[in-house]
Amino acid sequence: MSAPSRVRSVDSSSDREFRSVLVPAGNNKPVKKTDKTKDLTFTAKKKSSPPLSPSILRRNGVSMNASYSSEASSSCESSPLSMASTSSGKRALRRNGSNTSSALRRNLTEERDEKAGGDCFFSDGRKRCAWITPKSDxxxxxxxxxxxxxxxxxxxxxxxxxxxxxxxxxxxxxxxxxxxxxxxxxxxxxxxxxxxxxxxxxxxxxxxxxxxxxxxxxxxxxxxxxxxxxxxxxxxxxxxxxxxxxxxxxxxxxxxxxxxxxxxxxxxxxxxxxxxxxxxxxxxxxxxxxxxxxxxxxxxxxxxxxxxxxxxxxxxxxx
The missing domain is CATH 1.10.340.30 (Hypothetical protein; domain 2)
Incomplete structure (x- = not known):
């Protein structure tokens, strides 16, 4: 179930060779830049901070294209990033600036992986490894x-x-x-x-x-x-x-x-x-x-x- 088959954990060791192919990537459709999007980058001094745009996040080293794509699939097979997974990242960027970009990338990747299996519901109510879904043979x-x-x-x-x-x-x-x-x-x-x-x-x-x-x-x-x-x-x-x-x-x-x-x-x-x-x-x-x-x-x-x-x-x- 190599099957099948294609980071660091409590049990990680230097001899392991890691892979990321078990969870398909989300929709990589690029986000189109607009004048309105560009203007948002100059509103940091306003009292009520507007939502960070995809362009800002990209400058800090994080690509959120999959989250903002309106065509991203919500099925267990595609396991895209969800909009909910970006909220904590936005707060972290406002609080700590660009120094949090690597941590944000790590958190978003972990949430993506967790959602790869977490949103797959079986009729028996039991949770299985993320590469097994209700649609599997x-x-x-x-x-x-x-x-x-x-x-x-x-x-x-x-x-x-x-x-x-x-x-x-x-x-x-x-x-x-x-x-x-x-x-x-x-x-x-x-x-x-x-x-x-x-x-x-x-x-x-x-x-x-x-x-x-x-x-x-x-x-x-x-x-x-x-x-x-x-x-x-x-x-x-x-x-x-x-x-x-x-x-x-x-x-x-x-x-x-x-x-x-x-x-x-x-x-x-x-x-x-x-x-x-x-x-x-x-x-x-x-x-x-x-x-x-x-x-x-x-x-x-x-x-x-x-x-x-x-x-x-x-x-x-x-x-």
Missing amino acids: QRYIAFHDEEWGVPVHDDKKLFELLSLSGALAELSWKDILSKRQSFREVFMDFDPIAITELTNKKITSPEIATTPLLSDQKLRSILENANQVRKIIVEFGSFDKYIWNFVNQKPTQSQFRYPRQVPVKTSKAEFISKDLVRRGFRSVSPTVIYSFMQTSGLTNDHLVSCFRHQECISKDQTG
Whole structure:
């Protein structure tokens, strides 16, 4: 749910690489300057201060085009800046001058991110991560609600999630989840022992070709990875024990408030990726591995406002 997948927090660290693509930007339609707008810049000495114009805010380093656009969408998908989010910024500028411009930019960005998920109401009344909306595919919502972030310790399930995360190079989570049953049928429920008995010829047979899943290269990488998982099971006793050793058998509990704080990879993902590549695994880039860590519960990246954040912590403590 890299899915999916595309600042500083309580849990931030220097090894995280941040992204801001999870929340679409607002309407960037430029604000047309008028003589009236220009005149407003010379009314600061008047007793009743008029509203600050977009041009004034731009001079202080803040672009409010999205807020002032009459065409800005109010849907959960577009998550534009709202007019309400500018009121505190205006007061701050009048009180402290241009020195508050950086703080204002930060506050507006945070309010934008919060509204990205905060205005999305589900029929069950529960709040979810901002990248899940009532308009999302039902399989994707179920995946978020039931699997994403839950600690997994079954070898077959772990290998399935690793393989599906690798498929993100060619498919979205929506497409992957829609073809999930087909993946399970082709790859023997992702039993790494059973998969090693398959051959490239069987994977590319006409029967399987009628239900295209991935490119031949990606299909063969799953076969090769199954062989490597089998070796790991012999060496460590289970794939579960091997992979959870990287986090000391304890999931990382993130404390992200905003979508832009969620990384696409970490130094831990890079370390795991390098070890897997050294062992002969394919299609296991740091980005793929971090997506796998999210889906298998090695890290809990649900936003703190999401109802699943605390539930995943509880599952870790009781599991």
